[in-house]
Amino acid sequence: MNARQVFTVYAKELTDTLRDRRTLMSMFVVPTLLIPVIFFAFGAFTTKIVRKARSETQAIMVIGGDDSPGIRAALASHPKLKIVPTTDDFRNRISEKTLRAAVEIPHGFDQAIAEGRPASVKIFTYEGELRSGLAANELDRFFRDYREKLILSKLSKRNIPRSILKPFDITRQNVAPPEKVGGNLIGGLIPCVIILLSFSGAMYPAMDLTAGEKERGTMETLLCSPVGRREIALGKFFMVLTASLATVVLSALSTAVTLGAGVVLFARDAMATVAQGAGGAARSALPAIDPTGFLLALAMVLPLAVLFSSGLIALSLFAKSYKEAQSYVSPLVIVVLLPAMLATLPGVDLNATLACVPILNVALLCKELVSGVFNWGYISLIFISTSVFAALGLILAERMFNRESVLFRS
Amino acid sequence: MIEARQLTKVFHDRKRGEVRAVDSVSFTCHPGRIYGLLGVNGAGKTTILRMLATLLQPTSGSARVAGIELTDNPGAVRARLGFLAASTALYGRLTARETITYFGRLHGMRPEEITRRTDTLAAELRMEDFLDRRVDRFSTGMKQKTSIARTLVHDPDVIILDEPTLGLDVLAARTIVAFVRDCRDRGKTVIYSTHIMSEVEKLCDTIAVVHGGRLLAEGSHEELKQRTGASDMEQVFLRTIGAEAVP
Numbered sequence: 001m002n003a004r005q006v007f008t009v010y011a012k013e014l015t016d017t018l019r020d021r022r023t024l025m026s027m028f029v030v031p032t033l034l035i036p037v038i039f040f041a042f043g044a045f046t047t048k049i050v051r052k053a054r055s056e057t058q059a060i061m062v063i064g065g066d067d068s069p070g071i072r073a074a075l076a077s078h079p080k081l082k083i084v085p086t087t088d089d090f091r092n093r094i095s096e097k098t099l100r101a102a103v104e105i106p107h108g109f110d111q112a113i114a115e116g117r118p119a120s121v122k123i124f125t126y127e128g129e130l131r132s133g134l135a136a137n138e139l140d141r142f143f144r145d146y147r148e149k150l151i152l153s154k155l156s157k158r159n160i161p162r163s164i165l166k167p168f169d170i171t172r173q174n175v176a177p178p179e180k181v182g183g184n185l186i187g188g189l190i191p192c193v194i195i196l197l198s199f200s201g202a203m204y205p206a207m208d209l210t211a212g213e214k215e216r217g218t219m220e221t222l223l224c225s226p227v228g229r230r231e232i233a234l235g236k237f238f239m240v241l242t243a244s245l246a247t248v249v250l251s252a253l254s255t256a257v258t259l260g261a262g263v264v265l266f267a268r269d270a271m272a273t274v275a276q277g278a279g280g281a282a283r284s285a286l287p288a289i290d291p292t293g294f295l296l297a298l299a300m301v302l303p304l305a306v307l308f309s310s311g312l313i314a315l316s317l318f319a320k321s322y323k324e325a326q327s328y329v330s331p332l333v334i335v336v337l338l339p340a341m342l343a344t345l346p347g348v349d350l351n352a353t354l355a356c357v358p359i360l361n362v363a364l365l366c367k368e369l370v371s372g373v374f375n376w377g378y379i380s381l382i383f384i385s386t387s388v389f390a391a392l393g394l395i396l397a398e399r400m401f402n403r404e405s406v407l408f409r410s
Numbered sequence: 411m412i413e414a415r416q417l418t419k420v421f422h423d424r425k426r427g428e429v430r431a432v433d434s435v436s437f438t439c440h441p442g443r444i445y446g447l448l449g450v451n452g453a454g455k456t457t458i459l460r461m462l463a464t465l466l467q468p469t470s471g472s473a474r475v476a477g478i479e480l481t482d483n484p485g486a487v488r489a490r491l492g493f494l495a496a497s498t499a500l501y502g503r504l505t506a507r508e509t510i511t512y513f514g515r516l517h518g519m520r521p522e523e524i525t526r527r528t529d530t531l532a533a534e535l536r537m538e539d540f541l542d543r544r545v546d547r548f549s550t551g552m553k554q555k556t557s558i559a560r561t562l563v564h565d566p567d568v569i570i571l572d573e574p575t576l577g578l579d580v581l582a583a584r585t586i587v588a589f590v591r592d593c594r595d596r597g598k599t600v601i602y603s604t605h606i607m608s609e610v611e612k613l614c615d616t617i618a619v620v621h622g623g624r625l626l627a628e629g630s631h632e633e634l635k636q637r638t639g640a641s642d643m644e645q646v647f648l649r650t651i652g653a654e655a656v657p
């Protein structure tokens with residue numbers, strides 16, 4: 001192998017790629033600018049919408065209960081609910097979002113409560129709709145409070161202590177360190193993002209440097225120079241690998257900065273809200289990720305990027321045109337993401353067999369690494385198995401460069 | 411020098427089955443002479459040239475380029491050869507100088523050698539005005555001059571030109587024809603493939619008529635005219651391929 005020729009091909013491909021707008025977009029602009037912009041815009045937008053919705057008074061309808069002035073009066077005095085006149089089309093109005101929720105009070109509700117007979121109220125809601133959910137929650141909370149007050153009043157009348165309702169307390173305490181909580185919560189997401197970025201970073205240069213060159217006629221120009229096919233394959237492969245790794249590293253840096261700022265601006269605020277609801281316990285358990293594990297997860301990207309780069313070169317080289325290469329490569333995004341997503345499922349844990357399944361193994365390992373779990377046996381096994389697959393991909397790419405039926409396919 | 415002996419190339423096509431693109435073609439090109447390959451599109455000219463440039467492997471037969479057997483050392487053959495075809499395009503995002511430099515490096519030339527050779531070629535092909543501009547903004551003529559410069563950056567002994575004046579205006583075509591003649595005068599072995607009859611007549615010392623993958627006739631244009639009783643090259647060609655009866 002002639003290393004000088006490999007470098008010459010690589011240096012030319014790098015210059016050429018850095019002048020290509022499409023590749024620059026996928027390699028630099030998307031990871032460094034677009035991700036933070038989307039994150040902040042989405043975070044700010046969501047926070048604003050939730051805050052606004054919470055501050056609003058929700059329109060609800062009371063169905064029935066004309067013979068129960070007690071409950072109706074209590075509902076009417078609720079500060080966050082506005083009762084609108086009753087109509088028969090309340091279901092449609094909830095679906096059309098002109099009404100947030102409705103509550104059906106059975107006939108003789110007040111009397112039934114007074115006589116100690118069972119009664120049931122029904123809340124109508126639009127599942128998944130923010131404002132409808134808020135209104136339904138308010139109604140739910142109102143009726144629970146109302147029921148508790150009734151019980152306490154009855155107990156008090158009979159001189160029975162409140163503690164009879166609650167003979168003992170149940171508390172739950174998290175013993176896992178914050179990075180393990182973080183690993184469990186977002187550990188599955190990190191490998192998904194890393195794998196997707198590594199793949200998408202390699203995708204465009206791989207197609208451009210193979211199928212694109214065949215289509216433009218520059219591949220034949222290169223092939224009639226004295227440089228060997230192996231040197232051409234390696235030069236192009238190193239360029240695609242550079243693009244893949246650059247995309248991941250730039251994204252990691254950009255994401256780290258974005259997440260740091262995002263946690264301060266949005267996530268802590270959201271967690272604080274949850275904490276208030278949970279008695280303030282959650283504030284101390286804000287999820288974190290292990291920094292060493294995160295760096296190791298990035299290191300595991302290297303064999304994976306080699307695998308993607310070589311595989312994508314081999315596949316794209318088979319295509320006659322850039323467009324044909326796109327039709328081969330685009331569906332692979334799902335194929336690549338599937339094992340990464342499988343790793344996020346509960347109960348799917350790393351074992352010796354799964355350590356040999358490409359992509360899934362790295363995804364599972366990344367999940368462990370960001371939680372601060374370092375199983376060096378598995379780390380070595382995964383590094384070796386992924387490297388073996390990557391080497392096979394590279395051999396396949398080189399073979400494709402030696403097949404005239406592939407290079408001159410028409 | 412180029413010596414082709416019984417060169418044959420068979421492709422396997424799913425629809426058409428076995429396609430004999432080149433069938434037992436033999437010829438010899440000598441240094442200081444231009445050997446013209448004349449044939450219609452699809453006659454097999456490009457396949458012959460691609461085999462000589464080691465881009466395709468012959469199904470059978472053999473050839474020696476600058477004394478080296480094609481299959482023995484394809485890399486060494488390409489190092490002594492300059493190959494330009496209609497299908498060999500340029501990198502649009504590089505300048506003409508970067509393109510020539512890149513191919514000079516691939517040929518293992520030293521930086522100062524590349525600079526000297528680039529200046530010489532730029533002067534001979536009148537490229538000075540656009541040498542540092544990006545190729546994707548070039549006219550067809552500028553692109554073809556750049557292609558010739560990158561083909562000849564290493565000053566090869568053997569030059570293969572496949573339709574080098576295709577799509578060019580009269581002025582650009584004339585510069586290239588003059589340049590090819592100059593290469594011959596400097597003792598290079600030149601194969602010139604075209605379907606333009608007038609160009610063959612003006613430029614080539616020996617002409618071979620290729621049709622249906624076979625070499626049907628070979629000789630100087632005067633010899634071919636005599637043999638077929640034709641008055642011009644077009645008639646020579648038509649009578650050789652059997653499209654017009656020989657009187």
